[in-house]
Amino acid sequence: METASKTTPALREMALSVTNRLQNQNSRQTYHTVLTRFLTWYSAAGHAALNAAAVRGYLLYLENSGRSRGTIATTLSVLRQLFKDLRRLGTINEKTYQDLLEIRVRRPRGHRLHTWLTLAEVQELLRSLSRDRIHGVRDRAILALLAGCGLRRFELCGLRLKQLQETQGRPVIADISGKGDRQRTVAVPVWAGKCLEAWLAASTELRPADFIFFSIRRNGEPGSARITPQGVRDIVAHHSRDILDKQVLPHDLRRTYAQLAYKAGADLRQVQLSLGHSSIRTTEIYLGLDQDFANAPGDLLEISL
Structure with missing residues (x-):
């Protein structure tokens, strides 16, 4: 050898x-x-x-x-x-x-306890980031798209400028390539759009390629052409620990997006389409839906005897 x-x-x-x-x-x-x-x-x-x-x-x-x-x-x-x-x-x-x-790695049994943030926690996370440093402006935009568009971290890393488009008179991220190479388009809410616009304006002269997000060195100079999934994970974990004093991962923000949108009145099918799930059951798991006995479906059947 x-x-x-x-x-x-x-x-x-x-x-x-x-x-x-x-x-x-x-x-x-x-x-x-x-x-x-x-x-x-x-x-x-x-x-x-x-x-x-x-x-x-x-x-x-x-x-x-x-x-x-x-x-x-x-x-x-x-x-x-x-x-x-x-x-x-x-x-x-x-x-x-x-x-x-013969080498074996024992996979963790069961499921990691899922984390969902409240609307107040999402707001605190975004409002607490510094807007005076380029890192803070970028990280705020990253958190906003994860929590406001329900993106997976690898999807966020691969976003290019040409994907920022308009559909039905509103800004969207088009042609997102998700799992199984399934394509979808996701609307960008106004508040997330403001965070993204601030980042695009601040990074125009630094951008090394057409990827929306890229790494930044400590001195403020651009690093790699696009940020890595591990880099996104580190950003989310760092800020959630410092600001919320709890561990939050990128997928927790994706779940949070789904749950908050659904509780605010979004149609379950629309949430599924935005997340890019092939199965509605997966979306239901993301939402953390429990059986509601106080408002049971049968109670809506107004039958007179």
Whole structure:
């Protein structure tokens, strides 16, 4: 087996091949992120061989870095596909591949307790962000679109300027590519639109590409061409912890969008369409709907005997 320094370029080429074969854009992004991070770690760690021990070392590194078991399980799944291709090409032998297959990551049992914010908490979160610094203006717009449009974080990361359009006389985000490559268009509420407009105005001269959101260094200079899903997660977690003193994740804001809209009178079907759910049952779970015995459906049947 070759050393890490010799195999890394070949591995990067193989990782690119594995990624490019995928049809789904979101899957390609996931594979690209996972494999890039693994190969960066692998090269820096100086492992003598690419084997199950190296993979176990990386998974332990992820665990010690605070990554969730779900993230670690996804990483292992992607690495198995890479090893499968390496075995096919003869880069690794059958025993090395079988050793990898024996690695197991126990997925968390049950479901994480969902978090929904109140309308007052959403307002406090947005109003408390600084509008004097470029970071604050950007983060406010990110939070506004997550809570006001119900976007997934990977959807937000992929937004481009050309998607900001008008439909039926109001601003929308068009052609959002969601799970399963399902396309949808979502209306932007006035208050979220104001946050977005402030960010677009402040970032015009900094923008490195046509992505709406990009990373910003501490000195205010632009970083990567577009912000990453992990970057969005960190932004939401940081501000919710500082402002609300509670842990909130991007998907909690998506659920909050659905619940607050539904409670305010939005039609369930319209909420489903805005979220991009293929099943109405998934939308009901997002809403946290419980059976209401005080206002039971049968009570609406005005039958006289």
